[in-house]
Amino acid sequence: MQRAAARLASWTAPQPFTAAARAPRAARRMAAPVQAAAGSDWLSQDERRMLHAVYRVGDMDKTIKYYQECFGMKLLRYRDIPEDKYSNAFLGYGPEETHFAMELTYNYGVDSYDLGEGFGHFGIAAPDVYKLVDAVKAAGGNVSREAGPVKGGKTVIAFVDDPTGYKFELIQREGEIPEPLAQVMLRVGDLDRSIKFYTEVLGMKLLRTRDNPEYKYTLAFLGYGPEESSTVFELTYNYGKEGYEKGNAYAQVAISTKDVYKTAEQVKAAGGNVTREPGPVPGIGTKILACTDPDGYKIVFVDNEDFLKELEQK
Numbered sequence: 460m461q462r463a464a465a466r467l468a469s470w471t472a473p474q475p476f477t478a479a480a481r482a483p484r485a486a487r488r489m490a491a492p493v494q495a496a497a498g499s500d501w502l503s504q505d506e507r508r509m510l511h512a513v514y515r516v517g518d519m520d521k522t523i524k525y526y527q528e529c530f531g532m533k534l535l536r537y538r539d540i541p542e543d544k545y546s547n548a549f550l551g552y553g554p555e556e557t558h559f560a561m562e563l564t565y566n567y568g569v570d571s572y573d574l575g576e577g578f579g580h581f582g583i584a585a586p587d588v589y590k591l592v593d594a595v596k597a598a599g600g601n602v603s604r605e606a607g608p609v610k611g612g613k614t615v616i617a618f619v620d621d622p623t624g625y626k627f628e629l630i631q632r633e634g635e636i637p638e639p640l641a642q643v644m645l646r647v648g649d650l651d652r653s654i655k656f657y658t659e660v661l662g663m664k665l666l667r668t669r670d671n672p673e674y675k676y677t678l679a680f681l682g683y684g685p686e687e688s689s690t691v692f693e694l695t696y697n698y699g700k701e702g703y704e705k706g707n708a709y710a711q712v713a714i715s716t717k718d719v720y721k722t723a724e725q726v727k728a729a730g731g732n733v734t735r736e737p738g739p740v741p742g743i744g745t746k747i748l749a750c751t752d753p754d755g756y757k758i759v760f761v762d763n764e765d766f767l768k769e770l771e772q773k
Protein backbone atom coordinates (compact mmCIF):
# COMPACT_ATOMS: atom_id res chain seq x y z
CA MET A 460 0.00 0.00 0.00
CA GLN A 461 2.99 2.28 0.50
CA ARG A 462 3.28 2.44 -3.32
CA ALA A 463 0.01 4.36 -3.33
CA ALA A 464 1.36 6.91 -0.91
CA ALA A 465 4.52 7.27 -2.96
CA ARG A 466 2.41 7.67 -6.07
CA LEU A 467 0.64 10.61 -4.44
CA ALA A 468 3.95 12.41 -4.19
CA SER A 469 5.10 11.72 -7.72
CA TRP A 470 1.92 11.64 -9.76
CA THR A 471 2.34 12.76 -13.34
CA ALA A 472 -0.31 10.77 -15.20
CA PRO A 473 -1.48 11.85 -18.68
CA GLN A 474 -4.38 14.25 -18.87
CA PRO A 475 -6.91 13.13 -21.56
CA PHE A 476 -9.28 15.74 -20.20
CA THR A 477 -7.40 18.63 -21.77
CA ALA A 478 -10.67 20.55 -22.05
CA ALA A 479 -11.41 20.02 -18.39
CA ALA A 480 -7.81 20.59 -17.40
CA ARG A 481 -7.89 23.96 -19.16
CA ALA A 482 -11.32 24.77 -17.79
CA PRO A 483 -11.09 27.78 -15.54
CA ARG A 484 -10.38 26.56 -12.01
CA ALA A 485 -13.79 26.33 -10.43
CA ALA A 486 -14.16 29.30 -8.15
CA ARG A 487 -14.44 28.17 -4.59
CA ARG A 488 -17.95 26.99 -5.06
CA MET A 489 -20.21 27.52 -2.09
CA ALA A 490 -22.36 24.47 -1.69
CA ALA A 491 -25.77 25.00 -3.17
CA PRO A 492 -28.34 26.31 -0.71
CA VAL A 493 -30.62 23.38 -0.22
CA GLN A 494 -34.06 23.71 -1.71
CA ALA A 495 -36.53 24.52 1.02
CA ALA A 496 -39.00 21.73 1.60
CA ALA A 497 -42.26 22.25 3.35
CA GLY A 498 -41.91 22.39 7.14
CA SER A 499 -38.12 22.58 7.31
CA ASP A 500 -36.38 25.91 7.91
CA TRP A 501 -33.13 24.04 8.26
CA LEU A 502 -33.24 22.80 4.67
CA SER A 503 -33.36 26.38 3.43
CA GLN A 504 -30.42 27.38 5.68
CA ASP A 505 -28.15 24.40 5.12
CA GLU A 506 -25.50 24.34 2.36
CA ARG A 507 -25.11 20.86 0.91
CA ARG A 508 -22.80 19.52 -1.76
CA MET A 509 -22.05 15.97 -2.94
CA LEU A 510 -18.53 15.31 -1.63
CA HIS A 511 -17.52 11.79 -2.62
CA ALA A 512 -18.71 8.28 -3.43
CA VAL A 513 -17.34 5.57 -1.12
CA TYR A 514 -16.83 2.03 -2.43
CA ARG A 515 -14.66 -1.00 -1.79
CA VAL A 516 -11.93 -2.13 -4.19
CA GLY A 517 -9.98 -5.38 -4.36
CA ASP A 518 -6.56 -3.92 -5.24
CA MET A 519 -5.80 -0.34 -4.19
CA ASP A 520 -2.57 0.26 -6.14
CA LYS A 521 -3.94 -1.35 -9.31
CA THR A 522 -7.12 0.73 -9.12
CA ILE A 523 -5.29 4.01 -8.45
CA LYS A 524 -3.00 3.37 -11.42
CA TYR A 525 -6.00 2.45 -13.59
CA TYR A 526 -7.89 5.65 -12.75
CA GLN A 527 -4.80 7.79 -13.30
CA GLU A 528 -3.77 6.19 -16.59
CA CYS A 529 -7.19 5.43 -18.12
CA PHE A 530 -9.31 8.30 -16.80
CA GLY A 531 -6.68 10.95 -16.06
CA MET A 532 -7.76 11.28 -12.45
CA LYS A 533 -5.45 12.76 -9.83
CA LEU A 534 -4.64 11.06 -6.53
CA LEU A 535 -5.83 13.70 -4.04
CA ARG A 536 -5.44 11.94 -0.69
CA TYR A 537 -4.29 8.61 0.68
CA ARG A 538 -4.58 7.33 4.25
CA ASP A 539 -3.74 4.00 5.82
CA ILE A 540 -5.53 2.97 9.04
CA PRO A 541 -3.59 -0.13 10.16
CA GLU A 542 -5.38 -0.36 13.49
CA ASP A 543 -8.63 -0.97 11.58
CA LYS A 544 -6.94 -2.83 8.71
CA TYR A 545 -8.08 -0.60 5.84
CA SER A 546 -6.81 2.23 3.65
CA ASN A 547 -8.54 5.00 1.69
CA ALA A 548 -7.56 6.78 -1.50
CA PHE A 549 -9.38 9.82 -2.86
CA LEU A 550 -9.18 10.52 -6.60
CA GLY A 551 -10.81 13.09 -8.85
CA TYR A 552 -10.24 15.97 -11.23
CA GLY A 553 -9.82 18.88 -8.86
CA PRO A 554 -9.38 19.81 -5.20
CA GLU A 555 -11.92 18.26 -2.85
CA GLU A 556 -12.84 21.74 -1.61
CA THR A 557 -14.65 22.29 -4.90
CA HIS A 558 -14.82 18.93 -6.70
CA PHE A 559 -16.41 15.54 -6.18
CA ALA A 560 -14.06 12.66 -5.43
CA MET A 561 -13.96 8.86 -5.59
CA GLU A 562 -13.17 7.44 -2.14
CA LEU A 563 -11.71 3.98 -2.59
CA THR A 564 -11.65 1.67 0.41
CA TYR A 565 -9.26 -1.28 0.56
CA ASN A 566 -9.86 -3.75 3.39
CA TYR A 567 -6.66 -5.67 4.15
CA GLY A 568 -6.75 -9.12 2.56
CA VAL A 569 -10.09 -8.67 0.75
CA ASP A 570 -9.49 -8.85 -3.00
CA SER A 571 -13.03 -9.09 -4.38
CA TYR A 572 -16.59 -7.99 -3.68
CA ASP A 573 -20.14 -8.72 -4.79
CA LEU A 574 -21.17 -5.66 -6.84
CA GLY A 575 -24.84 -6.69 -6.70
CA GLU A 576 -27.46 -5.35 -9.15
CA GLY A 577 -28.41 -2.05 -7.51
CA PHE A 578 -25.27 -0.05 -8.24
CA GLY A 579 -25.25 0.96 -11.91
CA HIS A 580 -22.28 3.13 -12.81
CA PHE A 581 -20.16 6.15 -12.15
CA GLY A 582 -20.40 8.66 -14.98
CA ILE A 583 -17.45 10.61 -16.38
CA ALA A 584 -18.18 13.49 -18.78
CA ALA A 585 -15.69 14.05 -21.58
CA PRO A 586 -15.48 16.27 -24.69
CA ASP A 587 -14.73 13.33 -27.04
CA VAL A 588 -15.71 9.82 -25.91
CA TYR A 589 -14.31 8.22 -29.07
CA LYS A 590 -10.90 9.74 -28.34
CA LEU A 591 -11.11 8.82 -24.66
CA VAL A 592 -11.98 5.21 -25.51
CA ASP A 593 -8.84 5.04 -27.66
CA ALA A 594 -6.81 6.45 -24.75
CA VAL A 595 -8.35 3.94 -22.33
CA LYS A 596 -7.49 1.07 -24.67
CA ALA A 597 -3.94 2.36 -25.14
CA ALA A 598 -3.58 2.44 -21.35
CA GLY A 599 -4.77 -1.16 -21.09
CA GLY A 600 -8.26 -0.35 -19.84
CA ASN A 601 -11.25 -2.66 -20.30
CA VAL A 602 -13.79 -1.04 -22.67
CA SER A 603 -16.93 -3.13 -22.17
CA ARG A 604 -19.20 -1.06 -24.46
CA GLU A 605 -17.77 0.76 -27.46
CA ALA A 606 -18.43 4.48 -28.03
CA GLY A 607 -21.67 5.32 -29.79
CA PRO A 608 -25.12 6.79 -29.27
CA VAL A 609 -26.99 5.48 -26.26
CA LYS A 610 -29.68 2.93 -27.25
CA GLY A 611 -32.88 4.87 -27.88
CA GLY A 612 -31.12 8.24 -27.71
CA LYS A 613 -28.41 10.48 -29.16
CA THR A 614 -25.86 11.01 -26.35
CA VAL A 615 -22.56 9.32 -27.18
CA ILE A 616 -21.53 7.01 -24.36
CA ALA A 617 -19.16 4.13 -23.70
CA PHE A 618 -18.56 1.87 -20.72
CA VAL A 619 -15.27 0.95 -19.08
CA ASP A 620 -14.99 -1.67 -16.33
CA ASP A 621 -12.47 -0.99 -13.57
CA PRO A 622 -10.32 -3.70 -11.91
CA THR A 623 -12.98 -4.52 -9.28
CA GLY A 624 -15.75 -4.58 -11.91
CA TYR A 625 -17.33 -1.17 -11.34
CA LYS A 626 -18.77 0.29 -14.53
CA PHE A 627 -17.70 3.79 -15.61
CA GLU A 628 -19.93 5.38 -18.20
CA LEU A 629 -18.10 7.86 -20.42
CA ILE A 630 -20.58 10.55 -21.45
CA GLN A 631 -19.89 12.95 -24.32
CA ARG A 632 -20.65 16.54 -23.38
CA GLU A 633 -20.34 19.83 -25.29
CA GLY A 634 -18.64 22.87 -23.81
CA GLU A 635 -16.63 23.29 -20.63
CA ILE A 636 -16.56 20.41 -18.16
CA PRO A 637 -15.65 21.89 -14.78
CA GLU A 638 -16.64 18.65 -13.00
CA PRO A 639 -15.92 15.51 -15.08
CA LEU A 640 -17.26 13.25 -12.30
CA ALA A 641 -20.82 13.59 -13.56
CA GLN A 642 -22.98 10.85 -12.08
CA VAL A 643 -23.60 8.16 -9.55
CA MET A 644 -26.22 5.82 -11.09
CA LEU A 645 -28.31 3.66 -8.78
CA ARG A 646 -31.24 1.41 -9.70
CA VAL A 647 -34.42 2.02 -7.67
CA GLY A 648 -37.73 0.20 -7.28
CA ASP A 649 -40.09 3.20 -7.23
CA LEU A 650 -39.02 6.44 -8.90
CA ASP A 651 -41.71 8.66 -7.35
CA ARG A 652 -40.79 7.36 -3.88
CA SER A 653 -37.11 8.07 -4.55
CA ILE A 654 -37.74 11.54 -6.00
CA LYS A 655 -39.77 12.43 -2.89
CA PHE A 656 -36.91 11.30 -0.62
CA TYR A 657 -34.08 12.94 -2.58
CA THR A 658 -35.92 16.25 -2.75
CA GLU A 659 -37.74 16.45 0.60
CA VAL A 660 -35.23 14.62 2.84
CA LEU A 661 -31.89 15.26 1.09
CA GLY A 662 -33.00 18.66 -0.24
CA MET A 663 -31.90 18.03 -3.82
CA LYS A 664 -33.45 19.48 -6.94
CA LEU A 665 -35.10 17.21 -9.51
CA LEU A 666 -33.08 18.33 -12.54
CA ARG A 667 -34.79 16.24 -15.22
CA THR A 668 -36.41 12.91 -15.96
CA ARG A 669 -36.14 10.82 -19.12
CA ASP A 670 -38.44 7.96 -20.04
CA ASN A 671 -37.25 5.38 -22.54
CA PRO A 672 -40.31 3.22 -23.31
CA GLU A 673 -38.51 1.32 -26.08
CA TYR A 674 -36.02 -0.03 -23.53
CA LYS A 675 -38.50 0.03 -20.64
CA TYR A 676 -36.76 2.33 -18.17
CA THR A 677 -37.10 5.82 -16.73
CA LEU A 678 -34.29 8.01 -15.40
CA ALA A 679 -34.40 10.81 -12.83
CA PHE A 680 -31.44 13.15 -12.31
CA LEU A 681 -31.17 14.89 -8.93
CA GLY A 682 -28.51 17.05 -7.32
CA TYR A 683 -27.58 20.27 -5.59
CA GLY A 684 -26.49 22.00 -8.78
CA PRO A 685 -26.87 21.76 -12.56
CA GLU A 686 -25.60 18.65 -14.37
CA GLU A 687 -23.20 20.82 -16.40
CA SER A 688 -21.16 21.68 -13.30
CA SER A 689 -22.15 19.30 -10.50
CA THR A 690 -22.08 15.61 -9.78
CA VAL A 691 -25.64 14.26 -9.69
CA PHE A 692 -27.51 11.10 -8.81
CA GLU A 693 -28.95 9.28 -11.82
CA LEU A 694 -31.76 7.06 -10.52
CA THR A 695 -32.86 4.33 -12.89
CA TYR A 696 -36.25 2.64 -12.75
CA ASN A 697 -36.63 -0.47 -14.88
CA TYR A 698 -40.31 -1.07 -15.63
CA GLY A 699 -41.77 -3.59 -13.19
CA LYS A 700 -38.55 -4.12 -11.18
CA GLU A 701 -39.24 -3.27 -7.53
CA GLY A 702 -35.95 -4.17 -5.85
CA TYR A 703 -32.31 -5.15 -6.35
CA GLU A 704 -29.64 -7.17 -4.57
CA LYS A 705 -27.20 -4.57 -3.18
CA GLY A 706 -24.02 -6.64 -2.86
CA ASN A 707 -21.23 -5.47 -0.54
CA ALA A 708 -19.08 -3.34 -2.83
CA TYR A 709 -20.70 0.09 -3.20
CA ALA A 710 -21.01 1.81 0.18
CA GLN A 711 -22.40 5.35 0.05
CA VAL A 712 -22.30 8.93 -1.14
CA ALA A 713 -21.16 11.61 1.33
CA ILE A 714 -22.92 14.98 1.41
CA SER A 715 -21.73 18.08 3.27
CA THR A 716 -23.84 19.86 5.87
CA LYS A 717 -23.29 22.83 8.17
CA ASP A 718 -24.63 20.92 11.19
CA VAL A 719 -25.08 17.14 11.46
CA TYR A 720 -27.30 17.47 14.54
CA LYS A 721 -29.77 19.80 12.85
CA THR A 722 -29.66 17.68 9.71
CA ALA A 723 -30.41 14.53 11.71
CA GLU A 724 -33.50 16.21 13.15
CA GLN A 725 -34.56 17.45 9.70
CA VAL A 726 -34.11 14.00 8.15
CA LYS A 727 -36.21 12.39 10.88
CA ALA A 728 -38.90 15.10 10.65
CA ALA A 729 -39.09 14.52 6.89
CA GLY A 730 -39.60 10.80 7.40
CA GLY A 731 -36.02 9.66 6.68
CA ASN A 732 -34.40 6.66 8.37
CA VAL A 733 -31.33 7.70 10.43
CA THR A 734 -29.12 4.61 10.85
CA ARG A 735 -26.12 6.28 12.55
CA GLU A 736 -26.82 9.05 15.02
CA PRO A 737 -24.81 12.30 14.53
CA GLY A 738 -21.40 12.47 16.19
CA PRO A 739 -17.62 12.25 15.67
CA VAL A 740 -15.95 9.34 13.87
CA PRO A 741 -13.69 7.58 16.43
CA GLY A 742 -10.02 8.29 15.75
CA ILE A 743 -10.76 10.88 13.03
CA GLY A 744 -13.11 13.27 14.86
CA THR A 745 -15.12 14.31 11.80
CA LYS A 746 -18.80 14.56 12.75
CA ILE A 747 -21.12 12.51 10.55
CA LEU A 748 -24.56 11.00 10.47
CA ALA A 749 -25.91 8.24 8.25
CA CYS A 750 -29.33 7.51 6.81
CA THR A 751 -30.74 5.22 4.15
CA ASP A 752 -32.88 6.04 1.15
CA PRO A 753 -36.12 4.14 0.33
CA ASP A 754 -34.16 1.40 -1.48
CA GLY A 755 -31.70 1.00 1.39
CA TYR A 756 -28.80 2.90 -0.19
CA LYS A 757 -26.69 4.63 2.46
CA ILE A 758 -26.15 8.39 2.54
CA VAL A 759 -23.62 9.93 4.96
CA PHE A 760 -23.78 13.61 5.91
CA VAL A 761 -20.40 15.11 6.85
CA ASP A 762 -19.84 18.26 8.88
CA ASN A 763 -18.39 20.68 6.37
CA GLU A 764 -15.97 22.43 8.74
CA ASP A 765 -14.61 19.08 9.94
CA PHE A 766 -14.30 17.95 6.31
CA LEU A 767 -12.26 21.02 5.40
CA LYS A 768 -10.04 20.47 8.47
CA GLU A 769 -9.42 16.89 7.25
CA LEU A 770 -8.26 18.29 3.95
CA GLU A 771 -5.92 20.75 5.66
CA GLN A 772 -4.28 17.88 7.57
CA LYS A 773 -3.49 15.75 4.47
Ligand SMILES: C[C@@H](O)C(=O)SC[C@H](NC(=O)CC[C@H](N)C(=O)O)C(=O)NCC(=O)O
Nearest residue numbers: 579582604608609610628646676693695697
Ligand atom coordinates in the same frame (compact mmCIF):
# COMPACT_ATOMS: atom_id res chain seq x y z
C1 LIG B 1 -27.90 9.22 -19.64
C2 LIG B 1 -26.78 8.27 -19.32
O1 LIG B 1 -26.09 8.75 -18.20
C3 LIG B 1 -27.24 6.89 -19.01
O2 LIG B 1 -26.73 6.29 -18.07
S1 LIG B 1 -28.43 6.16 -20.03
C4 LIG B 1 -27.55 4.65 -20.39
C5 LIG B 1 -28.49 3.50 -20.59
N1 LIG B 1 -29.21 3.20 -19.36
C6 LIG B 1 -30.06 2.18 -19.30
O3 LIG B 1 -30.26 1.44 -20.24
C7 LIG B 1 -30.76 2.02 -17.96
C8 LIG B 1 -31.62 0.79 -17.93
C9 LIG B 1 -30.84 -0.51 -17.86
N2 LIG B 1 -31.74 -1.62 -17.94
C10 LIG B 1 -30.09 -0.56 -16.53
O4 LIG B 1 -30.69 -0.98 -15.52
O5 LIG B 1 -28.89 -0.15 -16.49
C11 LIG B 1 -27.66 2.32 -21.01
O6 LIG B 1 -26.98 1.71 -20.18
N3 LIG B 1 -27.72 2.02 -22.32
C12 LIG B 1 -26.97 0.90 -22.84
C13 LIG B 1 -26.41 1.25 -24.19
O7 LIG B 1 -25.56 0.45 -24.67
O8 LIG B 1 -26.78 2.30 -24.75
Ligand code: NI
Nearest residue numbers: 582628644693
Ligand atom coordinates in the same frame (compact mmCIF):
# COMPACT_ATOMS: atom_id res chain seq x y z
NI1 NI C 1 -25.54 7.33 -16.73
